[in-house]
Amino acid sequence: MAKPVVAIVGRPNVGKSTIFNRIVGERISIVEDIPGVTRDRIYSSAEWLTHDFNIIDTGGIDIGDEPFLEQIRAQAEIAIDEADVIIFIVSGREGVTTADEMVAKILYRSQKPVVLGVNKIDNPEMRDQIYDFYALGFGEPFPISGAHGIGLGDLLDEAAKHFPKQDEIVYDDDVIKFSFIGRPNVGKSSLVNAILGEERVIVSDIEGTTRDAIDSSYTFEDQEYVIIDTAGMRKKGKVYESTEKYSVLRALRAIERSDVVCVVINGEEGIREQDKRIAGYAHEAGRAIVIVVNKWDAVEKDEKTMKKFEEKIREHFLFLSYAPIVFVSAKTKKRVNNLIPVIRRVSENHSLRVQSSILNEVIMDAVAMNPTPTDKGQRLRIYYSTQVSVKPPTFVVFVNNPELMHFSYERFLENRIRDAFDFEGTPIRILSRQRK
Ligand code: GDP
Numbered sequence: 001m002a003k004p005v006v007a008i009v010g011r012p013n014v015g016k017s018t019i020f021n022r023i024v025g026e027r028i029s030i031v032e033d034i035p036g037v038t039r040d041r042i043y044s045s046a047e048w049l050t051h052d053f054n055i056i057d058t059g060g061i062d063i064g065d066e067p068f069l070e071q072i073r074a075q076a077e078i079a080i081d082e083a084d085v086i087i088f089i090v091s092g093r094e095g096v097t098t099a100d101e102m103v104a105k106i107l108y109r110s111q112k113p114v115v116l117g118v119n120k121i122d123n124p125e126m127r128d129q130i131y132d133f134y135a136l137g138f139g140e141p142f143p144i145s146g147a148h149g150i151g152l153g154d155l156l157d158e159a160a161k162h163f164p165k166q167d168e169i170v171y172d173d174d175v176i177k178f179s180f181i182g183r184p185n186v187g188k189s190s191l192v193n194a195i196l197g198e199e200r201v202i203v204s205d206i207e208g209t210t211r212d213a214i215d216s217s218y219t220f221e222d223q224e225y226v227i228i229d230t231a232g233m234r235k236k237g238k239v240y241e242s243t244e245k246y247s248v249l250r251a252l253r254a255i256e257r258s259d260v261v262c263v264v265i266n267g268e269e270g271i272r273e274q275d276k277r278i279a280g281y282a283h284e285a286g287r288a289i290v291i292v293v294n295k296w297d298a299v300e301k302d303e304k305t306m307k308k309f310e311e312k313i314r315e316h317f318l319f320l321s322y323a324p325i326v327f328v329s330a331k332t333k334k335r336v337n338n339l340i341p342v343i344r345r346v347s348e349n350h351s352l353r354v355q356s357s358i359l360n361e362v363i364m365d366a367v368a369m370n371p372t373p374t375d376k377g378q379r380l381r382i383y384y385s386t387q388v389s390v391k392p393p394t395f396v397v398f399v400n401n402p403e404l405m406h407f408s409y410e411r412f413l414e415n416r417i418r419d420a421f422d423f424e425g426t427p428i429r430i431l432s433r434q435r436k
């Protein structure tokens, strides 16, 4: 089930990102270790007591050159569109401002629960400052101090009261859930339409899920598929929808609900930083991945063009060496019919289980070929390996001392496992555990 989503809104400088960072804490992401991929500090998972949720700092979503008030308006609309609960932050130092009132007016029009936090109440003597904010009409204002971490617990308790109960449609485990992610205008919605328009595809009723997400369900060659969260692609026209940060937010939401993620690249424009960042999130989340190069019709080609583009992708997406690449055109529909079988194949690999006996043979052969590393006179010993889970396939290797398992040796083992079994399209994880 997808986690509840909380969005922080408010005019600039009230302390949104300070509060966001406090709530999120120090979460080090593997994505940050991938060269060329940096964390957008606008979206993160978080925990409060027993609650797991995702949190968005809408203040971090820049809406191009729009004027000040337009920016704030768009950010509030994003919160309404994306969140289950909205945390509206104002500043206790300045009192109610015109910009606060404007945000309030936009939030009134939504059905979403709003919790009001009055920030910068750094000490108890300042608590009287909160009374003015009753006028905003969101009930009791919560005094907080993002800078000092005061009052955030009460604020989050209140937000958690509004978390939806199990509301998401839960699909059967054998349904393949996939999504198209990528920068604005790469052709994600065109690809969805191209697939649903395929002759042998049987589209069933569109099922509504929560948060205005609309999934498309269809059957192809006796396999049921669901295309995740295409609503954002269909209703277009909002000012923020073409911004890159918003596309990242959309991508993260889709990744969370998918088994297979198709990372769409615009073949006409080539590879951009943002493509890598979005793909990095999918990799980190452990989803099966297909790289889709779209708009291939618009590319001037000779017999080497595809190969060259492929090499460029491999060079830029070093961490996705396992992902197959498909060149398509949503416009002419060329090779769109190749896409579904590839999605099916990587999905099968994503949930592939291998036999422990064969796995251990593979690992022992690998060790015989390339001896385990030593450190300070101690040699890594591998006793036994086993696959502990799927989606993505995850292996535990029992060793004498996990610290001796170097990244490069783990990489080597991963490559041997990949040579022995078909894990095309799926990340695999190797965990070293000390044998007691
Ligand atoms: P945002 O624009 O809403 O994301 O606001 P920031 O988080 O960037 O904070 C704006 C300014 O307010 C910064 O200088 C922060 O250090 C300051 N600030 C944030 N929270 C508090 C607080 O609880 N107390 C005080 N005194 N200052 C704060």
Ligand code: GDP
Residues within 6 Å of the ligand: 182, 183, 184, 185, 186, 187, 188, 189, 190, 191, 233, 294, 295, 296, 297, 298, 328, 329, 330, 331, 332
């Ligand atoms: P999204 O923002 O990623 O959902 O992109 P859209 O599907 O809305 O497509 C953006 C633009 O690219 C539209 O004008 C499409 O007609 C165009 N487009 C999409 N796919 C193709 C393609 O395969 N070839 C060409 N030439 N144009 C395409």
